[in-house]
Amino acid sequence: MAEAPGLLERQYFRARNGLAYMTGETRPKVALTPRDLVWKEDKARLWRYRSGNRRYSPPVLIVHSLVSKSYVLDLLPNTSMLRFLVGEGFDMFLLDWEPPDPADAENTLETYVDGYIPAAMHAVQRESGADATTLIGYCFGGVLTLLLAAAHPELPVRNMMVMATPCDYRQTGFMSNMFLERRLEPEDVIDDTGLVPARALDEGFQTIKPTDAVVQRVNLFQNLWNDTFVESFLAMGHWARDQVPFPGALFRQTVEVLIRQNALREGAIPLGRGEVHLKDVTCPFLNAYADQDTITPAASSAPLTPLVGCGDATELRLKSGHVGFVAGRHAAKVAQPQIADWIRQRSEQT
Amino acid sequence: MTPLWRLPFDAVERPLSALSESWVQSDTFMDATAVAFRVQRRLSRAVQPYIGQWLNLWGIPSRSDAVLISNQVASLERQLRELRQELRGVESEPEGGRGNGAVAQQPVRSTGRA
Numbered sequence: 150m151a152e153a154p155g156l157l158e159r160q161y162f163r164a165r166n167g168l169a170y171m172t173g174e175t176r177p178k179v180a181l182t183p184r185d186l187v188w189k190e191d192k193a194r195l196w197r198y199r200s201g202n203r204r205y206s207p208p209v210l211i212v213h214s215l216v217s218k219s220y221v222l223d224l225l226p227n228t229s230m231l232r233f234l235v236g237e238g239f240d241m242f243l244l245d246w247e248p249p250d251p252a253d254a255e256n257t258l259e260t261y262v263d264g265y266i267p268a269a270m271h272a273v274q275r276e277s278g279a280d281a282t283t284l285i286g287y288c289f290g291g292v293l294t295l296l297l298a299a300a301h302p303e304l305p306v307r308n309m310m311v312m313a314t315p316c317d318y319r320q321t322g323f324m325s326n327m328f329l330e331r332r333l334e335p336e337d338v339i340d341d342t343g344l345v346p347a348r349a350l351d352e353g354f355q356t357i358k359p360t361d362a363v364v365q366r367v368n369l370f371q372n373l374w375n376d377t378f379v380e381s382f383l384a385m386g387h388w389a390r391d392q393v394p395f396p397g398a399l400f401r402q403t404v405e406v407l408i409r410q411n412a413l414r415e416g417a418i419p420l421g422r423g424e425v426h427l428k429d430v431t432c433p434f435l436n437a438y439a440d441q442d443t444i445t446p447a448a449s450s451a452p453l454t455p456l457v458g459c460g461d462a463t464e465l466r467l468k469s470g471h472v473g474f475v476a477g478r479h480a481a482k483v484a485q486p487q488i489a490d491w492i493r494q495r496s497e498q499t
Numbered sequence: 500m501t502p503l504w505r506l507p508f509d510a511v512e513r514p515l516s517a518l519s520e521s522w523v524q525s526d527t528f529m530d531a532t533a534v535a536f537r538v539q540r541r542l543s544r545a546v547q548p549y550i551g552q553w554l555n556l557w558g559i560p561s562r563s564d565a566v567l568i569s570n571q572v573a574s575l576e577r578q579l580r581e582l583r584q585e586l587r588g589v590e591s592e593p594e595g596g597r598g599n600g601a602v603a604q605q606p607v608r609s610t611g612r613a
Contacts, residue, residue, distance in 0.1 A: 191580060251573030252580075264584075323523055332533035337540065341566045342573070356532075359519040360512060367508060443520075 154374065162374035170369075170379070176387060177380045180220040182232045184243070188272035192247040193265040195272050197240075198231055204238030205496040207281040207307050210273050211243045212266060214288035215395060216350065219245035221388050222287070222475050225381060230475040230485055237489045239496075240277055244269045248393040254343025256396040258406075259421050262296045270304055281305035283492055287312045287475065288445060292407070295453075296418060298432065299425040308495045310435040310488065312474045313445045316453035317414040318407055320446055324353045328404045335401045344394040351392040357443050385476060416456045428458035433495050437465040437474055437488065444471040465491070 154162060188195035211231075213219040222243065223231040235241050244266065249256070273282050284306050286294030291314025298306050318325045327333045338345050355362070365386065372378040412418040416427045434457045438450035447466065454464050467473050467484050474484045501509075522528055551561030 251569050252576035254573065255577060323529065326524070327529055327533060330529075332529055333536065337533075337537060341563070342569055356523055357520070358516070359523060360516045364512060364516070367505070367512075371502065371505060 159374040162376070166373045166376070166379050170373075170383075177225065177384045179225065179384055179388075180223045181226055182223050182229055182235065187242075187276050188269060190265060190268060192249060192253060193269060194245055194247065195269045196243045196245070197276055198235045198243070200235045200238075200240070202236070202238055203240045204498055205493060206240070206277075206499045207279045207283055207305075207496065208240035208242055208273055208277040209234065209283045209285060209492060210270065211241070211285045211287065212269075212290040212294050213243065213245040214290045215246055215249075215261075215293075215399070216289050216393070218248075218388065218391050218393060219243060221385075221472055224384050224388065224476040228381075228476050228478060228481040230480060230488075233481065233485045234489060234492075237493070239489070239492065240279075242269075242273050242276075246393075248347075249344060249396050250394075251342040251344065253396045255398045257398050257402055258293070258296060260399075261293050262300055263421065266293060266297050267301060267304060274305070281307040283308040283310075283496065285310045285312065286314060288314060288471075290314075292413065295413070295427060295430060295457075296420060296425060298430045299418070299427055300420055302429060302431075306432050308433045308435075308492065309430065310437060310491065311450075311453070312437045313439060313442055313450065313471050314436070314453065315407075315413070315445045315449045316451075316456070317449045318411050319414070320449040322443070322446060323357055325408050328408050335397070335404045339397040339400060343397040345397060345400050347392040347394050350395060351390060354389070354392075354444065381477070385472070413456075414452055426458075427453075427456040430457040431459045433461040434459050435463050435465060435488075435491050437467065437484070439467045439469045439471060439473045441469060442471045442473075461495075463491070 183199040184196040185199065186194060187197045211222060213222065223229045226232060231241055231243065270282055274280065282305060284294045284298070286292070286309070291311030294309060294311065295314070297304065298309055315321050319329070328335070338349050340346050365382070369379070369382050372382070406412045406419055410419075413427070418425050418427075434454075436450065436454045438445065438447050440447050442450075451464070451466075454462050465484070465487055467479070469477070469479045469484070473479050474488070547562060551563050554561045555564075
């Protein structure tokens with residue numbers, strides 16, 4: 150390990166990094182792991198990560214949330230979940246979403262669960278030549294993958310993992326409670342274009358930890374001499390505020406079905422013309438969630454494990470926050486190796 | 500090692516953070532937030548027409564003009580998406596039947612490599 154700089158050296162680094170921060174010159178480059186766009190439909194994009202070392206089958210498809218941007222999964226090279234899994238020999242695909250615009254305002258759960266995600270899975274099979282897929286859903290992406298597996302048993306889902314995925318919306322706190330108890334209705338938040346503005350989501354997340362903005366800046370000042378810390382801080386800080394709009398029709402459905410009816414917790418979710426049941430998810434299942442997650446609290450995610458119908462349902466409980474699986478030192482040292490092991494045990498070597 | 504100057508900050512911040520994080524989950528805060536949100540939205544909607552009229556006087560499109568056009572384009576794009584899905588459903592139909600039109604049934608096009 151490199152020796153920590155002396156006092157004078159630290160002040161020099163502090164001044165240098167501080168000036169660069171104030172002039173906005175220090176934003177690190179993110180999402181650097183090489184990849185190719187192999188399929189696109191409207192705002193849905195399917196990326197395949199380049200590798201000369203693919204050793205396991207089936208391929209792994211990560212379905213990203215609709216609530217944030219996907220580069221958190223490949224934030225910085227040393228802690229990137231995608232880079233790590235590529236390095237472990239997995240054939241990695243990522244399904245993410247360009248920021249929605251008014252054309253997406255009428256998108257619903259069915260648009261994704263019956264449309265984009267199955268189409269992306271077909272594209273994964275076509276690109277990889279495999280006849281099955283391991284699915285990973287992050288945050289709201291986990292909700293979508295659960296509904297997909299429950300609604301489409303004909304799709305070849307070999308294994309499924311969800312990370313920081315809400316199940317019991319009675320336990321998710323401020324943002325859900327505002328709608329649960331009808332203090333606000335979806336129409337109060339949806340704007341004239343039919344979308345929930347990115348600013349509304351950002352303000353909601355900021356409200357959960359009111360002093361966080363100050364604390365983060367004090368942390369930055371304290372560690373301003375440390376290039377690694379500064380790089381990580383800026384990358385994560387930028388992502389945390391880089392919100393996207395949310396389709397209004399999907400928001401209405403989320404409020405009514407997921408929050409007010411708490412349908413996921415009940416295990417029965419109205420979808421399409423019928424109802425889907427989590428007990429129909431029968432593939433090997435891993436529910437990963439974090440003790441210190443303030444966005445999807447552990448109490449919200451934990452009930453999911455016994456609701457699925459497979460005999461191989463396990464949990465991974467981490468001592469971290471919402472992004473503790475995908476970014477940061479804890480992710481790289483603790484979460485990602487355990488995730489890789491779980492997938493590896495349920496894959497074949499090629 | 501924690502610097503000395505950080506200690507008084509932490510001594511104040513930690514209880515304050517705990518209190519504030521608890522406060523935002525309270526009924527009182529949530530009720531007040533809902534009222535503030537609605538008042539802000541109502542004020543904005545009351546003021547925007549006047550701003551729009553003033554902008555139009557100068558030949559500048561207002562926010563509502565932009566939203567109107569944006570929504571019209573969005574509607575066209577949605578119709579295009581529906582037509583495309585119907586076309587796929589027809590193309591994949593087995594003889595004598597109608598597919599469900601779900602995108603999942605169709606081989607989808609690949610775009611060029613990024």
